[in-house]
Amino acid sequence: MRIIGHLDRVTASQIRGWALDADAAALPVQLEVRINGHFFSTVVAEKPRPDVAAKNLHPTGNCGFVIDLQPDQQLGAADLVSVRVVGMSRDLSGSPMLCKPSTTTGASRSAFGDAVAPSQAAAGEESTHPPSLFTLPALPTFPAPPQRTSFRIFVDSFVALFLRTMKARFGTQRFGYFLAVLEPLFYIVLMRGSRLLAGRGGGFLGEEAGVDGFFYHAIGIISFFIFMRVFNSCLGAINSTTALFNYRQLKPIDSILVTAVIEVGLMLTLFSVIVMILVLIDHKVEADDLLMFLTAASLLFLLGVGLGLLADVYTAKSPALRKFVEIINRPLLFMSGAFFTMQDLPAVIKPYIVWNPILHGVDLCRGALLSAYDSPGDWIYLLTWVLASLWFGLAAYRRNLYRLTQA
Amino acid sequence: MIKVEGVYKSYLLPSGKRHQVYSDLWLNLPGKTNIGIVGHNGAGKSTLARLLSKIDLPDSGKITCDGLISPPIGLQSGFLPTLSGRDAAKFACRIRGDSPQTQKLRLQYIEALADIGKFFDQPTKVYSTGMRARLAFAISMAYDYEYYLIDELTAVGDESFRQRSDAVFQAKRGKASIILISHSMETLRQWCDVGLYVNKGVVKYFDDINEAISLYKKEQA
Numbered sequence: 001m002r003i004i005g006h007l008d009r010v011t012a013s014q015i016r017g018w019a020l021d022a023d024a025a026a027l028p029v030q031l032e033v034r035i036n037g038h039f040f041s042t043v044v045a046e047k048p049r050p051d052v053a054a055k056n057l058h059p060t061g062n063c064g065f066v067i068d069l070q071p072d073q074q075l076g077a078a079d080l081v082s083v084r085v086v087g088m089s090r091d092l093s094g095s096p097m098l099c100k101p102s103t104t105t106g107a108s109r110s111a112f113g114d115a116v117a118p119s120q121a122a123a124g125e126e127s128t129h130p131p132s133l134f135t136l137p138a139l140p141t142f143p144a145p146p147q148r149t150s151f152r153i154f155v156d157s158f159v160a161l162f163l164r165t166m167k168a169r170f171g172t173q174r175f176g177y178f179l180a181v182l183e184p185l186f187y188i189v190l191m192r193g194s195r196l197l198a199g200r201g202g203g204f205l206g207e208e209a210g211v212d213g214f215f216y217h218a219i220g221i222i223s224f225f226i227f228m229r230v231f232n233s234c235l236g237a238i239n240s241t242t243a244l245f246n247y248r249q250l251k252p253i254d255s256i257l258v259t260a261v262i263e264v265g266l267m268l269t270l271f272s273v274i275v276m277i278l279v280l281i282d283h284k285v286e287a288d289d290l291l292m293f294l295t296a297a298s299l300l301f302l303l304g305v306g307l308g309l310l311a312d313v314y315t316a317k318s319p320a321l322r323k324f325v326e327i328i329n330r331p332l333l334f335m336s337g338a339f340f341t342m343q344d345l346p347a348v349i350k351p352y353i354v355w356n357p358i359l360h361g362v363d364l365c366r367g368a369l370l371s372a373y374d375s376p377g378d379w380i381y382l383l384t385w386v387l388a389s390l391w392f393g394l395a396a397y398r399r400n401l402y403r404l405t406q407a
Numbered sequence: 408m409i410k411v412e413g414v415y416k417s418y419l420l421p422s423g424k425r426h427q428v429y430s431d432l433w434l435n436l437p438g439k440t441n442i443g444i445v446g447h448n449g450a451g452k453s454t455l456a457r458l459l460s461k462i463d464l465p466d467s468g469k470i471t472c473d474g475l476i477s478p479p480i481g482l483q484s485g486f487l488p489t490l491s492g493r494d495a496a497k498f499a500c501r502i503r504g505d506s507p508q509t510q511k512l513r514l515q516y517i518e519a520l521a522d523i524g525k526f527f528d529q530p531t532k533v534y535s536t537g538m539r540a541r542l543a544f545a546i547s548m549a550y551d552y553e554y555y556l557i558d559e560l561t562a563v564g565d566e567s568f569r570q571r572s573d574a575v576f577q578a579k580r581g582k583a584s585i586i587l588i589s590h591s592m593e594t595l596r597q598w599c600d601v602g603l604y605v606n607k608g609v610v611k612y613f614d615d616i617n618e619a620i621s622l623y624k625k626e627q628a
Contacts, residue, residue: 093593
């Protein structure tokens with residue numbers, strides 16, 4: 001048997017449709033009609049249906065069925081009617097169908113029980129199905145989700161995204177953590193190597209400014225990379241989470257903050273590990289004013305977030321501009337005091353290079369940790385930059401939020 | 408009850424031109440009713456789904472709804488290729504602020520409903536399209552919405568996936584409604600009561616899904 005057919009219409013007083021067996025079109029099929037899952041009657045599909053014949057589905061078109069319901073059998077608005085060929089396990093297409101309330105008959109009361117709720121009707125209907133091959137796993141009833149404050153939503157999103165990003169970056173690659181700190185490590189070793197070749201600074205393992213040479217260079221390079229890595233991670237953070245905006249709770253700023261926090265965490269961890277190793281092998285390290293160092297590092301972090309946010313907002317939709325930003329920020333490595341102190345600057349370039357706020361931040365970090373060095377860096381100048389970049393960054397973000405979230 | 412009032416929506420094309428999808432769209436969709444959406448490729452079905460679920464905001468006009476509409480459950484689900492299905496499910500739980508206990512129960516449900524066996528703990532990049540669809544479907548069904556927006560998802564599923572989705576819809580019937588975008592007329596007829604026919608930015612509402620389907624078929628031919 002190859003059954004074709006459709007349940008066309010269910011009103012309060014009538015059930016109609018058509019059905020035929022494509023393998024034996026001449027023989028009318030017998031249908032059983034259930035209402036709310038309970039057997040109601042059978043009907044033979046043999047009424048003329050010219051529209052079916054016109055589609056060449058049936059030779060004569062005598063395959064329709066109509067059930068006119070008696071006044072005491074009227075259906076109500078929530079009654080569910082299902083029709084299938086006798087002996088078949090599947091309903092006709094269009095079945096089950098809810099009764100459409102008809103305006104002509106005033107029957108608001110159903111003869112099959114008072115307005116059966118659709119869920120009950122569905123449950124009744126389901127019980128008449130043959131045992132399904134698949135049993136639905138039971139979903140336990142959860143307490144109603146708490147009404148979260150917007151701060152709570154932010155924290156939840158932040159934690160979820162943080163764990164996801166951490167796992168994607170480090171959980172799946174064997175050398176993930178190592179690769180992430182390779183770049184600053186490389187520059188620190190390079191600086192020591194240059195001292196070795198120049199024969200200054202006591203050679204590869206020598207001391208500088210009264211502390212171990214590795215520690216000395218780690219301060220400048222890592223505090224510079226706090227800024228650089230945070231800035232670079234912000235670039236592209238919006239685009240990388242576009243697919244995630246399906247979660248309406250998630251805003252682009254979440255992804256920016258998550259990557260920025262991961263980067264600054266990485267850099268500070270690398271610094272701590274270097275210090276711990278040096279302490280273990282009894283080399284001289286120093287923290288003249290740790291609180292001051294953390295303040296300067298935080299300012300560099302915030303400067304990275306502010307400028308990164310600003311750059312990302314305006315380059316998110318323009319890859320060419322993004323490339324340009326990436327190229328012009330490369331020389332910053334040599335202009336920001338990662339390899340030299342502010343004091344040692346030649347007089348020729350000093351008046352120009354001191355405009356660079358990163359130089360101030362990096363040098364303040366160095367001055368805070370080393371007792372032998374007092375930084376000429378300007379806190380007020382750096383702080384002004386931080387506040388201005390954050391203000392412009394956040395304002396640009398707020399203004400373009402709509403544009404950014406529209407994929 | 409979903410009300411769409413005077414909605415305009417356009418997208419910026421890379422060439423800099425704007426593609427106007429909807430101009431002055433008005434709709435009044437009944438609640439507690441399964442809605443089927445038909446229309447040819449590029450007619451604006453998915454845009455409508457994104458607008459309804461508030462992932463995309465209209466240029467002007469507003470959309471109001473008496474209940475929560477799920478994000479479109481489709482093939483683009485934002486899974487990170489290197490993370491496993493379990494991680495994706497955990498992420499979904501965390502972002503909605505589930506307590507650890509709730510999260511555990513929900514993960515069990517998702518794993519059982521997705522039924523992709525050991526692949527649940529494999530990175531999603533090795534998944535087939537069907538497996539990805541199962542996972543996206545299972546994650547969404549673990550949460551209670553008043554409206555589930557399903558975008559072309561059922562098309563990639565096999566027979567067992569179909570049975571699963573049938574069983575889930577059956578269980579949700581009466582509590583939640585389904586807004587189904589599909590090219591399978593069979594599925595639409597089986598699940599939807601009313602229909603929307605989308606064509607060139609015009610959305611026509613029909614009290615009967617069959618009328619929407621026949622108009623769609625007529626205009627296709």
